[in-house]
Amino acid sequence: MKLLITIFIIIFTHTAFSTSITVNDATAEKGQIIHVPVYADITETFVYNDENNLFRIDFNFNALMLDFKKVVLKGESIIVDTELTSTTTLNPDNFRNSSFSIEFSQEIDNANGILFYLEFEVLAGPDTLATITPTSFTLRNEEIKSEFNAGNISIPEPVIETDKSYISNFYPNPFHREAKAEIRFTKPTRIKLSTYNLNGSDQLYEFCNTDCVQKHFRLTDAAGVEYMGDELLMEGKYTLQLRNDFSTLAAGVYLLIIETDYKVLSQRFVVIK
Amino acid sequence: MKKTLLLFIISALVFSSAKAEKILIPMDLAQTNHLKAYGIAFWVIKDNKTVDWLLNYRDGAFMADYSEKLALECRVRGVTFEQISDGNAAQIYKQVQADNVNEDVVKLEKAPKIAVYVPKGTQPWDDAVRMALEYAEVDYDMVWDEDVINGKLKEYDWLHLHHEDFTGQFGKFWANYRNAPWYIQQVALNENMAKKLGFAKVSQMKLAVAKTIKEFVANGGFLFAMCSATDSYDIALAAEGVDIVASMFDGDPADMGAQDKLDFGKTFAFENFRLTMDPSEYEFSDIDVGATSLNNPETDYFTLFEFSAKYDPVPTMLTQCHTGIVQGFLGQTTAFAKEKIKKSVTILAEREGTNEVRYIHGNFGRGTYTWYGGHDPEDYRHGIGDPPTDLDLHKNSPGYRLILNNILFPAAKKKKQKT
Numbered sequence: 071m072k073l074l075i076t077i078f079i080i081i082f083t084h085t086a087f088s089t090s091i092t093v094n095d096a097t098a099e100k101g102q103i104i105h106v107p108v109y110a111d112i113t114e115t116f117v118y119n120d121e122n123n124l125f126r127i128d129f130n131f132n133a134l135m136l137d138f139k140k141v142v143l144k145g146e147s148i149i150v151d152t153e154l155t156s157t158t159t160l161n162p163d164n165f166r167n168s169s170f171s172i173e174f175s176q177e178i179d180n181a182n183g184i185l186f187y188l189e190f191e192v193l194a195g196p197d198t199l200a201t202i203t204p205t206s207f208t209l210r211n212e213e214i215k216s217e218f219n220a221g222n223i224s225i226p227e228p229v230i231e232t233d234k235s236y237i238s239n240f241y242p243n244p245f246h247r248e249a250k251a252e253i254r255f256t257k258p259t260r261i262k263l264s265t266y267n268l269n270g271s272d273q274l275y276e277f278c279n280t281d282c283v284q285k286h287f288r289l290t291d292a293a294g295v296e297y298m299g300d301e302l303l304m305e306g307k308y309t310l311q312l313r314n315d316f317s318t319l320a321a322g323v324y325l326l327i328i329e330t331d332y333k334v335l336s337q338r339f340v341v342i343k
Numbered sequence: 344m345k346k347t348l349l350l351f352i353i354s355a356l357v358f359s360s361a362k363a364e365k366i367l368i369p370m371d372l373a374q375t376n377h378l379k380a381y382g383i384a385f386w387v388i389k390d391n392k393t394v395d396w397l398l399n400y401r402d403g404a405f406m407a408d409y410s411e412k413l414a415l416e417c418r419v420r421g422v423t424f425e426q427i428s429d430g431n432a433a434q435i436y437k438q439v440q441a442d443n444v445n446e447d448v449v450k451l452e453k454a455p456k457i458a459v460y461v462p463k464g465t466q467p468w469d470d471a472v473r474m475a476l477e478y479a480e481v482d483y484d485m486v487w488d489e490d491v492i493n494g495k496l497k498e499y500d501w502l503h504l505h506h507e508d509f510t511g512q513f514g515k516f517w518a519n520y521r522n523a524p525w526y527i528q529q530v531a532l533n534e535n536m537a538k539k540l541g542f543a544k545v546s547q548m549k550l551a552v553a554k555t556i557k558e559f560v561a562n563g564g565f566l567f568a569m570c571s572a573t574d575s576y577d578i579a580l581a582a583e584g585v586d587i588v589a590s591m592f593d594g595d596p597a598d599m600g601a602q603d604k605l606d607f608g609k610t611f612a613f614e615n616f617r618l619t620m621d622p623s624e625y626e627f628s629d630i631d632v633g634a635t636s637l638n639n640p641e642t643d644y645f646t647l648f649e650f651s652a653k654y655d656p657v658p659t660m661l662t663q664c665h666t667g668i669v670q671g672f673l674g675q676t677t678a679f680a681k682e683k684i685k686k687s688v689t690i691l692a693e694r695e696g697t698n699e700v701r702y703i704h705g706n707f708g709r710g711t712y713t714w715y716g717g718h719d720p721e722d723y724r725h726g727i728g729d730p731p732t733d734l735d736l737h738k739n740s741p742g743y744r745l746i747l748n749n750i751l752f753p754a755a756k757k758k759k760q761k762t
Contacts, residue, residue, distance in 0.1 A: 132728050133523075133524060133525050134523075134525055134727050134728030135727070135728035137522070137523055137524060158524070160524055160525060160528060162528060162532075165525045165728075166728065191522075193519075193520060193523045193727075193728070194726055194727045194728040194729075195726065196726075197724065197726070198726050198728065198729050200728065
């Protein structure tokens with residue numbers, strides 16, 4: 071009877087498996103070490119009731135783009151066995167079609183979640199995609215019928231740090247007579263100030279000459295030193311005071327444009343009566 | 344009388360319908376697959392028949408004798424062709440050979456034996472020429488250092504080099520990839536080959552290969568190189584007997600006075616260049632320009648020069664294209680600094696308004712060499728490990744067409760120059 075049950079269990083074992091191994095997608099930059107989760111859905115598996123449950127998962131990967139380092143077990147890992155081995159096989163005829171395999175001995179009956187993490191160093195990029203594809207899943211050298219889902223590691227262009235120069239919002243805003251804003255220059259520069267209405271005409275220039283325009287703006291540095299005219303401004307923070315003396319600017323929406331030697335800054339403000 | 348007339352008309356009709364004597368393969372915008380059209384021309388001459396290359400006529404059309412087999416092959420490969428009568432063909436020949444047009448006929452009669460210099464395994468990059476040859480269904484063999492040293496080049500008419508490094512610095516990938524398993528394996532492969540062939544260093548083996556290729560050209564071979572094979576080849580020749588290779592590549596330091604010891608008399612195309620001795624910089628010398636000034640596909644175009652078909656047939660063949668302006672593409676070597684190019688070299692294409700030359704041609708001994716900057720004409724920034732370009736999506740690629748011009752021109756029957 072015992073023998074019959076064993077035979078039944080073995081037959082059942084090899085017909086009822088329905089598993090899936092999924093490598094999650096990830097994003098990384100060239101040179102980065104990444105941990106890619108491998109998700110397993112092994113809901114109907116059956117493991118033998120002894121210690122020889124040797125599982126093996128094979129993967130294909132592009133060795134020109136990724137360097138497979140090791141398997142990493144973290145908090146969410148279903149595998150907790152520390153006796154876990156991995157082997158990488160470079161394909162000298164086609165590095166793009168290289169492979170690695172993971173072997174572990176563990177009871178993972180009804181497992182559903184992150185099995186383990188794969189540690190890679192991203193070798194290539196930017197602006198490309200590397201794929202890791204599970205190709206087979208075996209238990210005691212017997213193939214387990216599984217669905218395999220590849221993971222894509224996208225290696226985007228690194229974000230180039232943009233210039234940190236800025237002009238803050240005006241306060242108060244809207245205003246009638248006077249408002250202030252903070253400006254920061256990251257490089258020494260000369261500037262040109264203009265005030266455009268929504269029709270694109272420079273309102274102050276339409277009413278004043280250049281000298282008059284300067285009188286509407288008061289620019290001071292952190293030490294309170296006032297900017298007088300066409301001198302070179304050093305990098306740092308400044309306070310801009312916009313004065314609408316004699317109601318030169320009619321009520322409406324305006325755009326303040328500050329043209330520096332390296333960047334154009336802009337900020338919107340509203341004048342009310 | 345009526346019967347005779349009727350018989351005459353019928354026989355004339357039958358005769359004229361059977362008089363589709365030529366196949367014209369247009370290479371202008373009417374062509375659906377420019378790249379495979381070259382394969383058709385190659386297929387015909389490989390069958391010991393001749394093809395007429397009508398330079399500058401319909402952007403470099405091909406004309407061959409009509410056969411059902413050829414028409415079927417064109418249809419199978421998706422190549423546009425026109426079935427024309429002998430009379431029409433004669434008119435075309437007359438027009439092309441007239442003195443007042445910049446057109447001419449070149450007879451292609453012997454399929455060149457093609458070799459591509461590539462290791463037995465894989466390279467970490469794709470070779471645009473191999474892709475073009477395979478797509479156009481043109482046969483080629485692969486040769487590597489051992490074959491070159493052992494004299495196998497004698498069996499070939501045409502040799503292609505791509506993203507090679509003849510200086511022995513393993514492509515100068517050290518800074519970025521020195522810990523990558525594939526790089527370590529490539530270095531070991533080269534070092535083992537050098538040892539096997541009796542060289543103490545990879546740089547010495549590569550120099551021997553470069554010199555053997557130089558002999559191949561001197562003896563009448565056609566050499567076509569792209570990307571880093573162009574400048575690294577000339578650098579290796581100029582640096583004969585001088586150690587320009589840093590210790591991480593060959594175990595001993597480079598000669599710091601190497602720059603002054605370069606012999607530009609030994610090179611093919613470049614002179615007065617300065618070496619990039621920093622082993623961590625992904626550059627060989629200041630021959631290459633463009634990597635810094637370009638990097639924007641929207642503004643990167645180069646212009647093909649127009650040559651006299653009747654007086655300069657070779658540069659004309661090399662620049663046959665359906666568009667005079669070609670999208671640029673980057674490579675480890677992208678463009679050549681004009682001031683570093685020898686006066687004897689013919690410039691075939693450059694980026695207008697700059698000193699960036701993309702495509703050059705020259706003679707050495709009884710052979711010729713053609714250098715083409717950049718890596719993959721249809722992948723602006725082709726990186727290591729990137730998927731190979733699918734040429735089925737680029738059937739009319741002008742950049743790839745220029746490569747295929749190079750394969751056909753060795754098939755041309757040499758005729759007396761008019762000058």
